[in-house]
Amino acid sequence: MLTEHPEELWNEAAAHALLGAALPDQAIITFEEDGGGLRRREFGCGSWGVAWVEGGRAVTFGYDLDHSIARHQLPPVDLLAGAPDWFPWDYVHAAQEEMHLVSWVYWWDGRQWARAEYPGEMDGGPDSGNEWSFESYADGAEDWDAAREPYEALVAAVEARTVDAAVIEALYVPLEEDVRPADPAATVEDVLALARRLGVTPGSARPELPAGSGEPAGRRVHVLDPEQVAGSIAKAMRNASELDRPVPAGEPDEVAAWVRASLGVTSIEVAHTGTDRPGRNYKLGPEWGRTADPELSALLDAWREREADPERGRWTHARVVVTADGFTAERAYDHLPEWWPGFQPYLSGLRAEMASRAPRWRPSWAGLLDQDLAFEGVPPELAWKPGEPFESTAP
Structure with a gap:
């Protein structure tokens, strides 16, 4: 189970979003706005996102290409099973479709994290990219030690919600000339506008998703791999x-x-x-x-x-x-x-x-053979349920 408070996740994502916006032409490990929250740009090994929900609640979701075994679970696992009525169903469904490989989802009710039960060794959660982001930023400096201070000042300002122009401008000081943006003043203004939208400048408010109003009728469980379709049909066959x-x-x-x-x-x-x-x-x-x-x-x-x-x-x-x-x-x-x-x-x-x-x-399950379940998803009753058998094809 997650131990980080959603404030910690949001601050990390916001700081890296600002760093990436300050150096838009550089290969910075960054986060981007995604319709109410922040999501890390995919850079080869995974991604995760975080968003606040009205009422002091939050959600986080993501995947790790190197370590996730969720796509190898047969039948597929319903990552949203047991989610509360306030859960932002449409937002997370959209993230699942766009990211495709989302393999863990958590929701924060204002006091603690919760998630659906997972089978076997399946697990997952947000990984910290702090050092990766610093290294991708410091690669543009002549002296990595000189880059540490403005980077840490940015992180501290995000946590204190005191980001201003001086914090952003300081990021450029240790960088080589060809790494800095062509128009630093305009870029700083863009970064500050983003900082205000993320609620990390004095007096600004964080974005919040509206609370959901209950599980959508006809909801489908996202399929991570086509072989999971066979797993769902197998479950239907076992129940016939x-x-x-x-x-x-x-x-x-x-x-x-x-x-x-x-x-x-x-x-x-x-x-x-x-x-x-x-x-x-x-x-x-x-x-x-x-x-x-x-x-x-x-x-x-x-x-x-x-x-x-x-x-x-x-x-x-x-x-x-x-x-x-x-x-x-x-x-x-x-x-x-x-x-x-x-x-x-x-x-x-x-x-x-x-x-x-x-x-x-x-038999009743024969109609499933003609449906595009890999695209449409499977009905929740054909996903894995706690206590039921499953098969893992993970190597």
Whole structure:
């Protein structure tokens, strides 16, 4: 959980925003206004933003490209789950869409920070860029030690809300001539105007977002990576039930015979992948992480097609348990069975299978296959919930 007061986050962001505005042509690690708050300019490893909300409240959000594992969580995590009514929903939704990789969100109620619960090792929060910003500023000076004093004076003035022209002008003193702006006086005026908007000059007020009025109807959970779409569909499949189907007339004797001869007394779990590559039409055991052998794949094809019905379709997952004196076979047509623990169903194969069935034999989740969930987001009920299983594909 965050320990910094939002004042600390705002002051850091404001100081760096002013530094960047004072040297608009330099590669300064800076923050920029973003419609009510401040957001750090992306510079290769991540970004974060902070904004005040009326009533002494605040929000902060962001991502770290090097350390975040949020985009590897299946199903996706609803970062806004449990957010209070006053939460600035539209503002944060817009930030998620623009930044795309937002992987943590916190809200401050005036006394403490809170956030949604995250699964496993997932975490995150704003990282301090103070030293990075100083170094990018000091690179333009002949003497880094000489640059330290005006930089720290700027930070102190922001904290005291006493920024004035002298504070900004002092930033140029240690810099080499070609680093300074072409028209320092005009630039200083622009910086002071920004400082007033950020509430760090005497008598100025910080910007505040209006409080929200409750969770928006039809809200969608932002998707960080296309593989998370499969994770959400997998959750829907796990929550589904099998439709009332006739019991298959035959059994996969040839599949059981191959398993006994090739693998011994054991069980195999397979998922149809929908590929047309020979020997790769089935995934053999998610924990094994490999496709079925060509010979086994051909036997599975024959079994699956033998039992196919032009209206009801074919199974998508199957399990064959071979014992010393026989075997049993299970088929899943309309749900993801518990013995297939992963969250990465083969969507291309599922789409082809659902398209081949009569509408009344398509399960409730089949419609998700035709939605652009990566763009639209997923319904909150298909995001991960505390206490539910999940899969992390993080390396």
